[in-house]
Amino acid sequence: MTKKANTRYSILKHLSDRWSPRAFNDKMPERETLLKLLEAARWAPSSFNEQPWRFVIGIKGEGESYENLFEGLNEFNQKWAKTAPVAVFICAKKTFSHNGKDNKHFMYDCGAAMSNLCVQATEEGLYVHQMAGILPDVAREKLNVPDGFEPITAAMVGYIGDPDQLNDDMKESEMAERKRKDLSEIAFFGKWGESFD
Amino acid sequence: MTKKANTRYSILKHLSDRWSPRAFNDKMPERETLLKLLEAARWAPSSFNEQPWRFVIGIKGEGESYENLFEGLNEFNQKWAKTAPVAVFICAKKTFSHNGKDNKHFMYDCGAAMSNLCVQATEEGLYVHQMAGILPDVAREKLNVPDGFEPITAAMVGYIGDPDQLNDDMKESEMAERKRKDLSEIAFFGKWGESFD
Numbered sequence: 001m002t003k004k005a006n007t008r009y010s011i012l013k014h015l016s017d018r019w020s021p022r023a024f025n026d027k028m029p030e031r032e033t034l035l036k037l038l039e040a041a042r043w044a045p046s047s048f049n050e051q052p053w054r055f056v057i058g059i060k061g062e063g064e065s066y067e068n069l070f071e072g073l074n075e076f077n078q079k080w081a082k083t084a085p086v087a088v089f090i091c092a093k094k095t096f097s098h099n100g101k102d103n104k105h106f107m108y109d110c111g112a113a114m115s116n117l118c119v120q121a122t123e124e125g126l127y128v129h130q131m132a133g134i135l136p137d138v139a140r141e142k143l144n145v146p147d148g149f150e151p152i153t154a155a156m157v158g159y160i161g162d163p164d165q166l167n168d169d170m171k172e173s174e175m176a177e178r179k180r181k182d183l184s185e186i187a188f189f190g191k192w193g194e195s196f197d
Numbered sequence: 198m199t200k201k202a203n204t205r206y207s208i209l210k211h212l213s214d215r216w217s218p219r220a221f222n223d224k225m226p227e228r229e230t231l232l233k234l235l236e237a238a239r240w241a242p243s244s245f246n247e248q249p250w251r252f253v254i255g256i257k258g259e260g261e262s263y264e265n266l267f268e269g270l271n272e273f274n275q276k277w278a279k280t281a282p283v284a285v286f287i288c289a290k291k292t293f294s295h296n297g298k299d300n301k302h303f304m305y306d307c308g309a310a311m312s313n314l315c316v317q318a319t320e321e322g323l324y325v326h327q328m329a330g331i332l333p334d335v336a337r338e339k340l341n342v343p344d345g346f347e348p349i350t351a352a353m354v355g356y357i358g359d360p361d362q363l364n365d366d367m368k369e370s371e372m373a374e375r376k377r378k379d380l381s382e383i384a385f386f387g388k389w390g391e392s393f394d
Contacts, residue, residue, distance in 0.1 A: 009229070009236040012211065012320045015313050020242055032206065035394055038384045039206040042377050044312065045217055047329040051378050056385045057393050065387030091389075105329045108349065111308030115241065116212050119316055123209045132244040132302045144389040152305065180239050180248060187235045187252045190262030192288075192341040196254050197232055 024158035040120035046109035072139030084156035221281040221355035237317030243306035269336030281353035
């Protein structure tokens with residue numbers, strides 16, 4: 001199942017073909033493939049090259065690594081996430097290493113790193129579903145996240161699966177067309193409200 | 198001039214070839230190419246599909262669009278940014294449209310959208326240099342940014358230029374090797390500190 005974006009201007013397939021499924025299949029990605037995803041995240045740009053991102057990976061069937069992460073998802077996400085063979089938590093360092101001051105862009109930079117990870121995943125035929133719906137306190141305890149770092153999102157990773165394994169509401173959302181605001185609503189020329197396209 | 202990342206695992210060239218130059222040349226990108234960059238940003242994922250990102254574009258020589266944006270950069274960035282033919286400001290909506298509550302991931306999602314823009318830029322042979330160093334209050338006034346939105350970063354966009362047009366310090370940084378933390382410092386298995394690679 002593919003859900004290519006209905007783009008107005010032609011863009012790279014790694015961006016137009018990416019979407020966030022809830023139905024995965026149980027085929028396990030190669031360890032080397034997962035390392036490529038992390039390598040991609042590693043090379044994202046960041047403010048003062050701080051690289052505030054840290055990743056904790058869980059793989060189904062490998063010790064308690066997967067269960068450890070799974071418990072940090074909220075109730076809604078636990079309903080569907082179990083079909084994915086790989087889980088990732090993203091934790092962020094909130095201060096700059098070079099001066100100890102607050103880094104106002106730690107979230108922004110982590111979003112960029114995860115975006116790189118998604119691009120590489122698409123290259124590998126994998127799908128990624130990022131989740132803001134986590135239980136940060138549970139994740140902190142289960143993953144031993146140290147002070148100064150904060151669990152900010154999680155993501156499930158795997159190959160695409162059969163939507164029939166989802167409940168009716170989730171299946172409907174899985175099959176729905178991908179939608180975005182019109183370019184005229186998000187891109188302005190010179191100042192706010194002046195259309196660029 | 199290229200500065201390909203020294204990657205440990207092979208990744209997509211759109212990720213390994215991207216870097217943030219300060220020396221651009223004055224060749225103007227096609228309008229359609231810039232629209233592709235924005236289209237790429239448009240299809241990023243976001244929490245509740247809020248799409249908190251808004252872009253304001255300035256093009257050198259087209260009215261006051263470029264100068265409007267340029268004044269919102271801090272002093273350091275104004276030193277080099279003028280070599281780039283295109284400027285972009287990214288502003289973010291800080292609350293969710295569906296319930297009015299704070300969106301804790303607006304920065305994260307804007308980072309993802311800009312990362313998509315960078316990937317498409319690399320596909321088009323363009324370079325992007327993102328900047329946290331902006332003057333938010335100046336930008337708000339010059340760009341007419343409404344309440345509820347916040348200028349969070351800016352970026353210069355263009356084709357690569359000659360480093361000799363930079364001052365000595367900036368030229369040294371322009372020629373320096375790209376560096377990142379080792380994978381073992383940023384990717385853990387199951388819990389914090391356990392190496393994944």
